[in-house]
Amino acid sequence: MEHRAKLTAKGRATRERIVRAAAQLMAEHGVAHTTIKDVQAAAGVSASQMYHYFSEKSELVSAVVEGQSDQILGSQELALAQVHSIAELSRWRHLMVEAMRDKGCTGGCPIGSLANELAETDPPARARLEGAFARWQALITDCLTAAMARGELPPGTDVDRIALSLLAGIQGGLLLSQVHRDTKPLEAAIDTMIDYLRRLAPG
Structure with a gap:
């Protein structure tokens, strides 16, 4: 559920923050041991925001x-x-x-x-x-x-x-x-x- 082309500047910044947080966590703990909740907490976003940009972990992994x-x-x-x-x-x-x-x-x-x-x-x-x-x-x-x-x-x-x-x-x-x-x-x-x-x- 990625809508990168339709994102506002604020939306792009939020998405990039999520991807950066995921990349850091995956580098430190591995992909398998990094959960969506871990990324959500590290990026400081709500569950609904997380789902808006990445409906499942595979989409987030691809973005990373x-x-x-x-x-x-x-x-x-x-x-x-x-x-x-x-x-x-x-x-x-x-x-x-x-x-x-x-x-x-x-x-x-x-x-x-x-x-x-x-x-x-x-x-x-x-x-x-x-x-x-x-x-x-x-x-x-x-x-x-x-x-x-x-x-x-x-x-x-x-x-x-x-x-x-x-x-x-x-x-x-x-x-x-x-x-x-x-x-x-x-x-x-x-x-x-x-x-x-x-x-x-x-x-």
Whole structure:
């Protein structure tokens, strides 16, 4: 029962407050252990307000997935827009490592965490998350394609596969960094792929 297109400015603000509260609770306690009543209390809304924006939990989960995906991909898009060469991938790497370090290596990747919990239990959410990861991979692919066009990678380099490997390394690196409370796994994952790209450079 989402009527986002018809919401007033006040209505949009209320809906966003609910989604932010839900995202925070789900990050802290997991989707399964976050109830509608928990979100209602955290957002400071009435039961009728809650139902007006989200008639069931699955709608709220979808909104959280969408919101977290847009937030992560928005920051990734801004960071990768500054990458104009293979060497400049190190700047992107540094931003991700510092972001993880600033959080004390807690929390991991928000959309990765959601995927881990929802991929086997919520097909619509899994599809949304698949789309989010595809967008992320496409951003990396675009950078590598541009590098190949500039002659930094050999013609015919499988940039899609390399972008997927980078994304997989990032996700695994974030998870292991979360477990170890140390950014070394994330650094190793990205640095290894950047070194591989440098070795591919002609000459």
